[in-house]
Amino acid sequence: MMPAVSADLSKRLVPDELWELVAPLLPSFAARPQGGGTAPRDERAVFTAVVYVLTSGCAWRHLPPTFGTSSATAHRRSRYGPGSARRLHRAMLDELGARGEVDWTSAIVDAASIRAKKKGGSLTGPNPVDRGMKGSRLHVLSDVQGVPLAVAVSGASMQDSLALKPLRSHLIW
DSSP: OOOOOOHHHHHHHSOHHHHHHHGGGSOOOOOOTTOOSOOOOOHHHHHHHHHHHHHHOOOGGGOOGGGSSOHHHHHHHTTOSTTHHHHHHHHHHHHHHHTTOOOOSOEEEEEEEEEOSTTOOTTOEEOTTTTTOEEEEEEEEEETTOOEEEEEEEETTOOHHHHHHHHHHHOOO
């Protein structure tokens, strides 16, 4: 049996205060009436693994086994269900807003381009700086402290200035 992720790392990545905010927003385990399926995992350990991957840039397949959950389990849980990411984001902004830690006076727009695999989907377009290869752009509107206020995806050809209006419509006031 592999040792569990250290308590220090777990508490640093997902402090109790964050866990108290997040835990009620995650879907609870529902046993299948016919039985079988996978046994429930420690949701905090899985959420900690998700936070680790998102903050470290580590690939899912390289998730250290000390997290006590497989990379496949954590990756599946990173998509906790429809609307989960929006609910978590809303709760985070509400909490930070209540503390006065969101600066609404100015914002920064940034984007990252991602090349599409094979044909791409509906949110792909020709990338003007990558020989017209299909791709997407992830646009992020954040406050001056780096708190993400809104996120949108577009074809790779959309400029940040054109993405500002859709980003503003995604803002949670």
